[in-house]
Amino acid sequence: MDLDLSLVRAFVATAETLHFGLAAKRLNTSQQALSKRIARLESLLAVRLFEREGGTRLTEAGERFEPAAREALAAGERAVAAARGRGRTVRIDVWGHLYAPMRTVAQAVEAFGAIRLEPGPARDWPSVADALLRGDTDLGFGRVHPLPDGRDAGLAQRLVRLEPVDAVVSASHPLADADELRPADLRDSTLWCPAELTRLDFLRRFADAFGITRRQDGPNLGLDHLVQHIRGDATCVTLFPADAPLPDHAGLRSIPITAPTPLYAWSLAWRESHRHPLLDTLLRGFTEAGRARRWLDYAPERDWLPEPDRTKLAGPAQR
Incomplete structure (x- = not known):
């Protein structure tokens, strides 16, 4: 029989999530369309791949099929890459x-x-x-x-x-002349987060760990906007990798954080x-x-x- 890889892809997504809704979202399709693909695959194979009562789970046939299904998808992707000359x-x-x-x-x-x-x-x-x-x-x-x-x-x-991160502040920030800072030294500053804080797991965990309660976030408008914001607000501090390039250091101070150093x-x-x-x-x-x-x-x-x-x-x- 000819095995339609779109049906196999639907099976693998559902096997990974064990949830038809999540699998459909992952494949950018509707749950109804996903269910039809799974039903079509089960019909072609003449076996049930999923138990649907009391939650979604693989049948014994589904468990046997899953490793080979993954290999079939990988082989298909390699074939496409080879045909398009994308091997390297x-x-x-x-x-x-x-x-x-x-x-x-x-x-x-x-x-x-x-x-x-x-x-x-x-x-x-x-x-x-x-x-x-x-x-x-x-x-x-x-x-x-x-x-x-x-x-x-x-x-x-x-x-x-x-990668170690430094504290970046404006030249007019009260801590600007320090040679190094401890995380606790930042508690009187506002931590500037250059995107919605819910999307910035590292900065959120850092602020929670060291009691930095003043936090301000906003849309990610690029590195120039970040620099301009810090330069123009003497109350703000942000964290930036020590080796990463800032486009313009004028009016800014990059100060190592120690005891401990955030990585x-x-x-x-x-x-x-x-x-x-x-x-x-x-x-x-x-x-x-x-x-x-x-x-x-x-x-x-x-x-x-x-x-x-x-x-x-x-x-x-x-x-």
């Missing part, structure tokens, strides 16, 4: 654009000139997770954190860099059922760059990481 291209979506994520990616891949990266239009981690699960991109790079409702199920990740965690993410042929090569590049530049240096008595990042660092080897 890696589609990568990055997020956290104000923190210049591509500078880290560039350092990791500079030794592999034969690899061509095709950047995608990502805005944030949830949108990249959805793109990875749909197969619209091969790799994501940014700060990975747990998503609600198990939306990141089916994704693997590798933490590749821990921003950068990770790679990909779909477990689709490992790009160049993924292992890229992972080696990040490992080598990280070893040479000490990207994963972490001392609990010296540094601060949000709890999810500490768990990843201390846990078993990542997939």
Whole structure:
């Protein structure tokens, strides 16, 4: 029989979420259309793949079918990439654009000139997770954190860099002349968050951990807007990676934070059922760059990481 990969994709999305509504949303279709695809696949295979009473769960046939279904999708994607001559291209979506994520990616891949990266239009981690699960991109790079409702199920990740962040204030801020600052020193300042705070997991956790109650957020209007806002408000402070470039330092002070030093965690993410042929090569590049530049240096008595990042660092080897 001919196996329609659109039906297989519907099955895999439903098997990963065990929820027809969530699977339909992931595939950008209606729940009715998804249900029809699953019913059509079950009819073609002459088996039931899901039990639908008392919650959605795989049948024994569904459990047997799932690994092979994932392989069929991966093989189909490889075939399309080969036909289009994309065998040496890696589609990568990055997020956290104000923190210049591509500078880290560039350092990791500079030794592999034969690899061509095709950047995608990502805005944030949830949108990249959805793109990875749909197969619209091969790799994501940014700060990975747990998503609600198990939306990141089916994704693997590798933490590749821990980057110290500085406090950035205007030259007229009361703390502007300090050589270094402790997180507690920022409690009388307003933490400026250059996007809706609900989308900025790192800044929210930092403020909660160190009792910074004055917080202001707004739309992400780019790095120039961030700089202008901090320069023009002597009460505000923001956090910025120590190595990331600011477009104009005039009227600003970038001050190291110590005791502890906050670290921003950068990770790679990909779909477990689709490992790009160049993924292992890229992972080696990040490992080598990280070893040479000490990207994963972490001392609990010296540094601060949000709890999810500490768990990843201390846990078993990542997939």
